[in-house]
Amino acid sequence: MLEIKGLKVKLEDEDKQILKGLDLTVETGKVHAIMGPNGSGKSTLSYVLSGKDGYEVTGGSAQLEGDDLLDMEPEERAALGLFLAFQYPVEIPGVGNMTFLRTAVNAQRKARGEEELSAGEFLKEVRAKAKDLKIDADMLKRPVNVGFSGGEKKRNEILQMAMLTPKMCILDETDSGLDVDAMKLVAEGVNALRSEGRSFLVITHYQRLLDHIKPDVVHIMADGKIVKTGGPELALEVENNGYADILAEVS
Amino acid sequence: MAIAKLKSDATEARLAGVTLPDGAAWAQAARKDALARLRAMGLPSKRDEYWKYTDPSDLTAVAAPKAALFDAQEAPLFGDTDRLNIVFVDGVFDADASDVLAGEGLEIMRLSDALAADIHWAKDLYGVLETRGQTPVERPLAALNTALATDGVVIHATGKVSKPVHISYLHADETSDAILHNLVKVDAGAEVTLLETGSGAARFSSCLEADIADTGAFHHVRAQGRDHERRTVTHCFARVGAKSTFKSFTMTVNGVMTRNECVLEIIGDDAIAHVAGVCVGDGKDFHHDDTVFITHDALNGESRQVFKKVLRNGATGVFQGKILVKADAQKTDGYQISQSLLLDDDAQFLAKPELEIYADDVACSHGSTSGAIDETALFYLRSRGVPINVARNLLTLSFMAEALDEIDDPALAEELRDRLEGWLARHG
Ligand SMILES: Nc1ncnc2c1ncn2[C@@H]1O[C@H](COP(=O)(O)OP(=O)(O)O)[C@@H](O)[C@H]1O
Ligand SMILES: [Mg+2]
Numbered sequence: 001m002l003e004i005k006g007l008k009v010k011l012e013d014e015d016k017q018i019l020k021g022l023d024l025t026v027e028t029g030k031v032h033a034i035m036g037p038n039g040s041g042k043s044t045l046s047y048v049l050s051g052k053d054g055y056e057v058t059g060g061s062a063q064l065e066g067d068d069l070l071d072m073e074p075e076e077r078a079a080l081g082l083f084l085a086f087q088y089p090v091e092i093p094g095v096g097n098m099t100f101l102r103t104a105v106n107a108q109r110k111a112r113g114e115e116e117l118s119a120g121e122f123l124k125e126v127r128a129k130a131k132d133l134k135i136d137a138d139m140l141k142r143p144v145n146v147g148f149s150g151g152e153k154k155r156n157e158i159l160q161m162a163m164l165t166p167k168m169c170i171l172d173e174t175d176s177g178l179d180v181d182a183m184k185l186v187a188e189g190v191n192a193l194r195s196e197g198r199s200f201l202v203i204t205h206y207q208r209l210l211d212h213i214k215p216d217v218v219h220i221m222a223d224g225k226i227v228k229t230g231g232p233e234l235a236l237e238v239e240n241n242g243y244a245d246i247l248a249e250v251s
Numbered sequence: 252m253a254i255a256k257l258k259s260d261a262t263e264a265r266l267a268g269v270t271l272p273d274g275a276a277w278a279q280a281a282r283k284d285a286l287a288r289l290r291a292m293g294l295p296s297k298r299d300e301y302w303k304y305t306d307p308s309d310l311t312a313v314a315a316p317k318a319a320l321f322d323a324q325e326a327p328l329f330g331d332t333d334r335l336n337i338v339f340v341d342g343v344f345d346a347d348a349s350d351v352l353a354g355e356g357l358e359i360m361r362l363s364d365a366l367a368a369d370i371h372w373a374k375d376l377y378g379v380l381e382t383r384g385q386t387p388v389e390r391p392l393a394a395l396n397t398a399l400a401t402d403g404v405v406i407h408a409t410g411k412v413s414k415p416v417h418i419s420y421l422h423a424d425e426t427s428d429a430i431l432h433n434l435v436k437v438d439a440g441a442e443v444t445l446l447e448t449g450s451g452a453a454r455f456s457s458c459l460e461a462d463i464a465d466t467g468a469f470h471h472v473r474a475q476g477r478d479h480e481r482r483t484v485t486h487c488f489a490r491v492g493a494k495s496t497f498k499s500f501t502m503t504v505n506g507v508m509t510r511n512e513c514v515l516e517i518i519g520d521d522a523i524a525h526v527a528g529v530c531v532g533d534g535k536d537f538h539h540d541d542t543v544f545i546t547h548d549a550l551n552g553e554s555r556q557v558f559k560k561v562l563r564n565g566a567t568g569v570f571q572g573k574i575l576v577k578a579d580a581q582k583t584d585g586y587q588i589s590q591s592l593l594l595d596d597d598a599q600f601l602a603k604p605e606l607e608i609y610a611d612d613v614a615c616s617h618g619s620t621s622g623a624i625d626e627t628a629l630f631y632l633r634s635r636g637v638p639i640n641v642a643r644n645l646l647t648l649s650f651m652a653e654a655l656d657e658i659d660d661p662a663l664a665e666e667l668r669d670r671l672e673g674w675l676a677r678h679g
Contacts, residue, residue, distance in 0.1 A: 050634045053626065078636035090631035094649025103645065104635035111636065143649075160635060 001199040002026040002049075002168050006060035009041075009048050009224075018044045020224035021060065024201075026168070026217075031200040033210055035235060036221035037243050042203045043087055045221075046172045050084040051077050064168055078104075079111035081167030085157040085174050087203075092144040097156070100144045101126060105163055129162045133189050150177035158189040169193070170201045175209035187212030207239035222247055258293030264313055265294060265395075272401050278366035281378040285397035288382065292391040301388055304569040304601040305540040309482045309508050310392060315428035315454030318480035318507075325673070327419065328448045328474050328666060334417040335359070337404055341422060341452045342429025344402055348419075356410030356441065362403035362432055373405050376434050380460040380488035384514040388544060393486040393512070396458040400432030403457075407436045408443035408467070415444035415470075420451035422478055427452035433459045437467035437495075444660070445469070450476030450506075451483065458486045465492040465519050471499040472663050474670070475509060479536070482508040487526075493519025493549065500658045502667050503530035503539055504674055510540040517580070520550040527557040527657035531671060533678045535565030535597070541589070543572040547580035547610075556587040559654040561647055562598035563678065570602045570619065578609040587617035592624065592650045594643075644675040 002025070009019035018041045026032045036042055048055050049062055051074035062069045069077055092100065106116040117125070130140055133155045145153050154174050161169055171190070175183055190200065190213050202213055210218070210232065218234040219226045222243070227250045228234065237246065266289075271282045294311040295302045309316050335357075338348035344361055352359045365373040378397040384390060406416055418433070429452035437443060441464075451457065463469050475483060483506060491497045503509050515524045530539040545554045560568035570589035591600035602619040624646050632642035651671060658664040 052630050052634075073639065074630060074633035075636050075638050075642075078634055084634055086631070086634075090627050092625075092628045092631070092646070092649060094652035095645055099645075100632070100635075103641065104632070104637055107638060107641060108636035111638075164635065 001028045002062070002064055002201065004060070004062045007048070007057070007062060008059035009044060009055050009057055012054050012056045018224055019048070022225050024219065024226055026199045026201055028199055029196045030216045031194065031202060031213065032217045032219065033202045033204060033215040033235060034219045034221050035204060035207070035238055038205070040221045041224040042221055043172055046084050046170045046203060049170060050074055050082060075107070075111070078164070078166075079108050083161050083164055083166035083169045085154070085161060085169070085171040087172040087176065089145050089153040089157055091146045093146050095144050097140050097142055097144050098126070101160065101163055104160065108164060126163060130159055132192070133159050133185055135159055151179065151182035154178055154186055155182065155189070158186055162189060162193060167197065168199050168201070170203065172203045173205060174202075175204055175206065183209060184212060207235045210235045220246055254296070254298060255293070258296060259290070261296070261311060262290060262294045265311060269399065271398065272363070274366035275369050277374045278377065282398045285378050285381070285394045288385065289391050289394040289398060292389045292394065294391050294395070301542070301571070304571070304603075305510055305538065307392070307510070310454070310484045310510065315426055315452070316482060317425050318422070318453035318478060318482070320422065320425060321478040323477045328670065329417060329446050329663065331666075332415060332417070332446070332662065334415045334446065336417050336419065338419045338421065339402065339429070339431060339451070341424045341427035342401060342431055342455070354412060354414055354416070356408060356412045357416075357443070358407040358409060359416065360405055362400065362405050362434065365405045365434070372407065372436060373434055376436060376460050376462055377432070380462065380490055381458065381486070383490070383516065384486075384488040390486060390512060390514070392456065392484050393458055393488070396430055396432055396456045396486065400430045400458065403432040403434070405434040406443060406445065407438075408441040409438050410441050412441070412443040415446050417446040417448070420447065420449035420455065420476070422450040422452050422476065422481065425453055428454045430456045433457070435459065435461040435469060437461070437463045437469050439464045440466050442468040443470070445471045447473040448476065450478040450481045453480070454482045456484050459488070461487065461489040461497070463489065463491050463495045463497050466494045467492065468496040469498070470659060472658055473499070473501045474667065475501065475503045475506060477505045479505045479507070481506045484510045485512065487513045489515045489524070491515060491517045491519065491522045491524050494521045495519065496523045498525045498657065498659060499527070500654070501528040502671070503528065504670070505532065505537065506539070507536050508538050510542065512542045513544070515545045515554065517545070517547050517549050517552040517554065521552070522549065523553045525555040525557070525657055527555070527654045529559045529561070529651045529654045529671065530568065531561045531674050531678070532566035532568065533563050537562070537566035538569070539567070540569035541572070545574050545585070547574070547576045547583040547585065549580055551582040552580060553584045554586070555657065556589070557654045557657050558589040559651045560591040560600060561594065561651065562591055562600060563594035565597040567598070568600045570600075570604070572603075572617070573605040573607065574615055574617070576608040576610050576613050576615065581610050581612045583610060583613040583615065585613070585615035588653070589619045590650070591621045592647060593621060594624070594647075640679045644672065644679060647675055648672060
C-alpha cells in the first residue's frame with residue numbers, strides 16, 4: 001500500500017534535516033504503528049506524506065499503491081485515498097462542520113469521477129456515523145473544530161475518516177489528550193474501519209492506544225529514521241522500559 | 252487661504268449652471284440651506300483629513316466620468332423575495348417597471364412628489380438629519396445631495412410592513428450622473444425593511460435619512476452593483492430612538508470608487524444600531540471606503556460595526572470608523588471590527604478605527620486586521636481532498652461570515668452569500 005524508501009526531508013526555511021533516510025512499507029490491510037520519542041520526526045513524516053508546505057524532500061521516495069505521492073498536490077493525495085488524522089486538528093471559524101464534510105466528500109468523489117452524494121444521502125450517512133462516535137447534532141453544526149474540546153476534535157477527525165473512507169489512514173497521536181472513554185470511542189471508530197483493503201499507520205507516543213487498536217507491526221522511530229521493527233511485543237517493551245534501552249541497543 | 256480658494260472655486264465650478272429642482276416653498280428652503288452649507292464647507296479635496304485615504308475628485312468633478320455599461324448576466328437580486336418594487340433608471344423613476352406605491356402599514360411616495368406637497372412630514376426630515384450629521388465632521392457631498400437630489404422614495408412605516416421595499420437602481424447611460432435621496436420614518440412599534448440594489452448611474456450619489464422612533468425597527472440591506480467603472484457615494488444618516496433597532500448591511504462588488512458614509516445617532520435608551528458590510532474587489536482600479544460615525548447619547552445602547560473586505564490584485568480598501576460615547580451614555584456596548592483579507596501582496600487596506608469615550612461605565616472594543624488566507628486551514632481543507640481554489644473560496648467566504656451574520660433575514664443573507672461565492676469563482 002505505502003512504500004517509503006530512503007526518505008530525507010529538511011525544513012524549507014532552515015538548514016535543519018528532520019527525516020534522515022526513512023524506510024517503511026505498510027502492506028495492504030495491515031495496521032502499522034510508529035512509536036518514538038518527541039521530536040523524532042513522526043509528525044513531519046505524516047505532513048510530508050500528505051503534502052504540507054514548508055518541507056523540502058532532499059532524497060528518497062514515497063509511493064501509494066505505486067503512485068509517487070511526493071509530486072502531488074495535497075488534494076490529489078487525498079483523492080487517491082490518503083488520509084491524515086491531525087495531531088492538532090485545525091479550527092476553521094465560519095465554515096460549518098457539515099459544509100466542510102460535504103465539500104470534502106463530494107470533492108473526492110468528483111476527483112475520482114464518481115457522482116456527488118445528494119444532500120439527503122449525505123445527511124443520513126453523516127448522522128449514523130456521528131452517532132457511533134457520540135458526536136451530537138450541535139457539533140456537526142458548529143464551525144469546524146471551533147470550541148471543540150481536545151477529545152471532540154479527535155473524534156471529529158475519525159468522523160472525517162469514516163466519511164471519506166480512505167485506503168491509507170495515518171493517525172498522528174490521535175490518543176493524545178483523550179481520556180479512557182474517549183480513547184475507546186476513537187479506537188472503536190478506527191477498528192470499525194479496519195478491512196482487507198485499508199491500511200493504517202498509527203503514530204503514538206504511548207502504548208495504551210495499541211491496547212485498543214492492535215497493530216500487526218510496530219516500528220520505533222528516532223532521529224528521523226526507523227531504527228527498529230517488530231511485532232506488538234515491541235510496544236510493550238517501550239511501555240515497560242522506555243525508549244532509552246531500545247535506542248541504546250540500536251546505536 | 253490658497254486651499255480655501257481652490258475649494259470654493261471647485262465648488263462653484265460644480266454648481267455653475269445647476270438649477271435647483273422644483274418643489275414647495277419649504278423644500279426649496281431646505282435645498283437652499285443645503286447649498287449654503289455646501290458653500291460654507293466647500294467640496295472635499297484629497298487634502299482633507301477625512302479624505303486622506305480616498306481621493307474624492309471623481310465624486311466632485313463637474314461632469315461624471317464615463318462608465319461603460321456592464322451586463323452582469325445574472326438574475327436580479329432578491330427576486331425570490333415578495334417585495335414592493337421601485338425602479339429608477341439613471342436616477343429617473345420608471346413607472347412602468349415599478350409597482351403601485353402602496354402597502355400595508357406603509358405610506359410611500361416619490362420624493363419629488365413629497366417635496367412638491369405644501370404639507371408633508373418629509374419637511375421634518377429632509378436635510379434635517381443630514382445637517383445634524385455635519386458635526387463634528389463635515390460631509391459636503393451629503394449637502395450637495397440634499398441641494399440637488401432630483402428624486403427618491405419617502406417611506407413612512409406606520410405598522411409592521413409585511414413586504415420589504417426594494418429600490419432597484421439601474422444604470423443604462425454611460426455618462427449618467429444621478430442624485431437620489433430617500434427618507435425613512437418608522438413610527439413607534441413599526442417595522443420596515445428597505446432593500447437597495449444596483450449601480451444607479453455612471454456616477455451615483457444617494458442619501459438616506461432614517462428616523463426610527465422609540466421601539467421601531469429598520470432593516471436595510473443593500474447591494475451595490477457590479478459595474479466595474481461606476482462611481483458611488485452614499486450617505487446614511489439615522490437617528491435611533493429608545494428600544495429601537497437599526498440594522499444596515501451593504502455588499503459592494505466591483506466599482507472604481509465607492510464611498511459609503513454612515514452616521515448613526517443613538518438618542519434613546521436601550522437602542523441597537525448595527526452597520527455592517529462586505530466588499531470584494533479585484534484590480535488596482537477598485538477603491539472602496541466605509542466611513543462610519545456612531546454617536547451614543549443615551550443609556551445602555553448597543554452598537555456594532557462589522558466590515559470585511561476581500562481585496563486582490565492591487566485593490567484598495569478603506570475603513571474609517573468612530574464610536575463617540577457621550578458622558579451620559581453609560582452602559583454603552585460598542586463593538587467595531589474591520590478586517591481585510593488580502594489575496595495577494597499588492598492589495599492594500601487602510602484603516603482608522605477611533606474611540607472617543609466620555610462616559611466611565613462602558614464596554615467598547617475595536618479591532619482592525621489585515622491578513623492573508625490562513626495557510627494551516629488551507630492545508631487542512633486540501634488534505635481532505637478539497638481543491639485549492641475551492642478551499643480558498645470557502646475560507647474567504649468564512650472570513651466574510653461575521654459580517655453576513657449581521658443580516659437578520661437568513662434568506663437575504665444566503666442570497667448575498669451566493670453572489671459573493673459567484674464572484675470568488677469568477678475571480679479565483
Ligand atoms: N516547521 C518547523 N519549524 C521548526 N522546527 C520544526 C518544524 N517542524 C518540525 N520541526 C522540528 O523537527 C523535529 C521533529 O518534529 P516532529 O516531526 O513534530 O516530531 P514528533 O512528531 O516526532 O514529535 C523537532 O525537532 C521539531 O522541533
Ligand atoms: Mg508529533
